[in-house]
Amino acid sequence: MSVGKSTNMPFEKKEVEEYERKRYRGIDQRLVHGREWRLLRKLLRKIGEDPLLVLDIPCGYGRFSKMLLDKDFSLVSSDLSFHMVKRAGEKGEHPHSRFLSGVVADAKQGLPFKKGVFSLLLSMRFFHHVHEKEEREFILEEFCRASSDWVILSYYQKNLLHNLQRILRRRIKKSRTRIKMIPRRDLYKEVEGAGLRVVKIFPLFRGIHAHHIALLKKMGSN
Numbered sequence: 001m002s003v004g005k006s007t008n009m010p011f012e013k014k015e016v017e018e019y020e021r022k023r024y025r026g027i028d029q030r031l032v033h034g035r036e037w038r039l040l041r042k043l044l045r046k047i048g049e050d051p052l053l054v055l056d057i058p059c060g061y062g063r064f065s066k067m068l069l070d071k072d073f074s075l076v077s078s079d080l081s082f083h084m085v086k087r088a089g090e091k092g093e094h095p096h097s098r099f100l101s102g103v104v105a106d107a108k109q110g111l112p113f114k115k116g117v118f119s120l121l122l123s124m125r126f127f128h129h130v131h132e133k134e135e136r137e138f139i140l141e142e143f144c145r146a147s148s149d150w151v152i153l154s155y156y157q158k159n160l161l162h163n164l165q166r167i168l169r170r171r172i173k174k175s176r177t178r179i180k181m182i183p184r185r186d187l188y189k190e191v192e193g194a195g196l197r198v199v200k201i202f203p204l205f206r207g208i209h210a211h212h213i214a215l216l217k218k219m220g221s222n
Contacts, residue, residue, distance in 0.1 A: 010081035020061040020087065032204065036124070036213070037067065039202045040152070043215045044071060046200065047150055052119040053100075055146065057107055058126050062088030068122070069097055076118070078103040078111075107139050116148035124213075128156035128179040133190070136182075140194035144218055151196060151216040156181045157203070158210070181210050195219050 011019060024033045044067075052073045056064060059077035065088055068075050075098060077088035085102035092099025105112055107126070121143050130136050143151050158181040182190075184201075191198055196216040204211040 011084055013083045016083045016087050035204055039213050043152055054120045055118040056122045059088040060084055062091035065091045074098040074100055076100050078105045080106050111142045111146045113146045115145050118147050120150040121147045122152045124154045131180045137190055144195040147218055149221045154213045156210040157212045158183045
């Protein structure tokens with residue numbers, strides 16, 4: 001995804017290349033990547049095998065494109081960064097791919113899609129960069145509007161141990177990155193206020209890591 005920079009500015013081409021090369025290179029991050037793939041596969045099995053039109057936002061460099069395309073889903077990749085969208089599109093370029101298009105969009109400003117056009121909206125590693133409650137509520141409303149059925153959303157749930165780890169890491173590495181950890185009850189309120197309901201939440205590593213992946217369903221959908 002392309003919201004990692006403190007200024008929230010779109011990644012340029014060289015930054016995309018560097019991010020893809022380095023982001024999940026360490027042993028701990030490879031474990032995180034593998035766990036996220038397994039959890040997403042589990043959630044996709046819950047949704048079923050019917051043909052789906054999927055929006056991946058923010059798509060980043062297309063880390064989950066292969067998984068979605070291998071399930072024969074039709075895929076639209078969207079991101080704040082043109083170069084991220086272009087890279088995600090490159091991963092969908094093969095003869096039997098159902099990759100449809102890439103769209104540059106800022107979810108904080110609204111989604112340029114018609115109501116209910118997507119069967120599934122996937123948003124990984126974005127929500128914990130949204131610090132203001134009003135912004136999260138707006139984004140969730142947009143996700144609900146653009147989806148006819150499902151939303152898969154990752155977020156950081158309030159976790160004392162992980163928060164202490166983050167503080168120590170910032171002091172050691174002088175990192176400027178800040179993340180927003182949300183109490184589960186607050187997530188439920190924000191999700192339901194947007195017209196969605198929580199079906200299932202999976203922790204990445206229970207009790208250790210704050211990252212969770214939630215399967216949401218649009219209220220009133222079958």
